[in-house]
Amino acid sequence: MKQTTKPTKSQTKNELAIAIVLMIITVIVGIALPSVRGRMAQSAWSVAREMLFILPAVLVLMGLFAVWVSGETVNKYLGHTSGVRGVLLALFFGALPTGPLYIAFPLAAGLAQKGVRTSNIVIFLTAWACIKIPQELVEWQFLGARFMLARLILTITAAIIIGSILEQVFSSKILKSKKNEE
Amino acid sequence: MNSALLINLLAAPALVIAWFTNRTKTHQALLIAWRSFLSILSSILMMVLLIGLILGLFSPEKLSGWLNTRSGWTGLLVTSLIGAVLHIPAIIAFPLSGTLLKAGAAVGIIATFITTLTMIGVVTLLLEVKELGKRFALLRNGLCFFAALVIGWLMEILL
Numbered sequence: 607m608k609q610t611t612k613p614t615k616s617q618t619k620n621e622l623a624i625a626i627v628l629m630i631i632t633v634i635v636g637i638a639l640p641s642v643r644g645r646m647a648q649s650a651w652s653v654a655r656e657m658l659f660i661l662p663a664v665l666v667l668m669g670l671f672a673v674w675v676s677g678e679t680v681n682k683y684l685g686h687t688s689g690v691r692g693v694l695l696a697l698f699f700g701a702l703p704t705g706p707l708y709i710a711f712p713l714a715a716g717l718a719q720k721g722v723r724t725s726n727i728v729i730f731l732t733a734w735a736c737i738k739i740p741q742e743l744v745e746w747q748f749l750g751a752r753f754m755l756a757r758l759i760l761t762i763t764a765a766i767i768i769g770s771i772l773e774q775v776f777s778s779k780i781l782k783s784k785k786n787e788e
Numbered sequence: 789m790n791s792a793l794l795i796n797l798l799a800a801p802a803l804v805i806a807w808f809t810n811r812t813k814t815h816q817a818l819l820i821a822w823r824s825f826l827s828i829l830s831s832i833l834m835m836v837l838l839i840g841l842i843l844g845l846f847s848p849e850k851l852s853g854w855l856n857t858r859s860g861w862t863g864l865l866v867t868s869l870i871g872a873v874l875h876i877p878a879i880i881a882f883p884l885s886g887t888l889l890k891a892g893a894a895v896g897i898i899a900t901f902i903t904t905l906t907m908i909g910v911v912t913l914l915l916e917v918k919e920l921g922k923r924f925a926l927l928r929n930g931l932c933f934f935a936a937l938v939i940g941w942l943m944e945i946l947l
Contacts, residue, residue: 621830628837635845646844653883654836660792661825661832663799664879669821670806673813707912711919718920728928736906741878746791748886749898756946757899757939761907764935772927 660747664740668703675704677713684730685720696726697762700733703740710734724776725769732765831880839887852892864940867897871904872933875911878902895947900940907932 636643680699687695700710714727737758746754806814842851885898908929916925 618827618830621834625830625834625837628834628841632837632841635841639845642844646840649843649887650836650840653839653887654832656792657832657836657883660795661879662821663792663796665821665825666799666803666818667795668824669817669819670802670814672820673817674806707909708915711912711916715919731928732907732932735909736878736903738878740795741882741906743791743795744879744882745902748882749889751791752947753889753895753899753943756943757903760939760942761903764932764939768928768931768935771931772924775927776924 656747660744664703664744667740668705668738671703672705675699675702677709677716680704680713681716681720684717684722684726688723688726692723692726693729693766696730697733697737697765700730700735701737701739703738704734707731707735723773725766725773728769728772729765732761732768736761737765828877828880831876835876835880835884839884843887843891848891851888861937863894863897864900864937867901868904868933868936868940871901871936872908873910874905875909876905878906881905894944896940896942896944899943900936903936903939904933907936 632646636646683695684692684699710731714731717727717730718724742754742758745757803814806817846854881902885902889895889898913925913929916928
């Protein structure tokens with residue numbers, strides 16, 4: 607099987623290329639249309655300033671959690687709980703800022719092997735993908751508390767519903783069905 | 789209460805406590821933070837320039853005229869597909885989404901975009917298939933896609 611893709615250096619390079627193109631366009635627009643120069647600079651600066659204030663804290667929190675909450679910790683807690691507590695723990699550990707999604711899949715596979723309910727694995731993965739605590743704070747900052755809270759509640763509801771649907775489909779045999787495919 | 793302030797108030801004591809608890813681990817954590825900063829630096833630059841260009845070139849009236857067309861399910865579907873395919877960090881997507889929302893974009897469209905962007909990753913799908921099986925990965929992502937549309941629709945009604 608092909609080596610799987612992590613977001614790699616080539617992607618960063620593409621982004622850098624786009625950024626440079628945008629910079630050139632910005633300079634050209636700035637020279638050609640002096641009347642919009644002020645508004646352009648002001649809106650770019652106001653976003654940049656907000657980001658500079660919020661980003662270091664977000665990254666530091668993520669780094670701390672990535673080091674302190676290891677895969678073993680998640681495995682230990684999620685491996686043995688069920689019921690409402692299981693759901694809450696799956697949400698909680700998913701929402702901790704512990705790194706990118708691609709490290710959650712092997713963890714989820716490990717949990718499945720351990721016999722953790724399919725619904726909790728789905729909730730864990732979905733929470734990991736889109737309910738990160740620092741991310742919610744950034745969403746609050748830029749989109750407002752109402753938007754953030756409404757979307758958060760809907761997302762948690764969706765995660766729980768998707769979890770129960772997938773549990774109907776797979777009972778608790780995610781890995782077995784994977785083997786059957788191969 | 790300002791959330792940017794709140795997150796700094798969370799991070800600062802956490803960092804101090806971590807430093808006094810275990811310096812090697814804290815050092816490692818800061819290294820991780822620094823590396824992720826470097827890896828998203830170009831997308832931050834991209835986003836800041838893009839916002840400058842959008843808000844500089846188009847007047848607020850024009851922008852809200854374009855964005856607030858009641859595009860209904862077609863609009864939601866297109867936005868959700870864009871969100872699913874794009875691979876930009878959510879932290880970067882929030883400022884851009886906030887700008888568009890303030891410029892008059894429909895709440896549902898923005899919510900759907902953020903939701904598919906974070907919930908569904910075409911890039912990470914391969915890895916999910918490898919670890920959890922094709923059927924599981926496709927079903928989970930498919931259901932998430934549908935959920936994102938419903939979330940956008942509900943947000944439009946609620947807010």
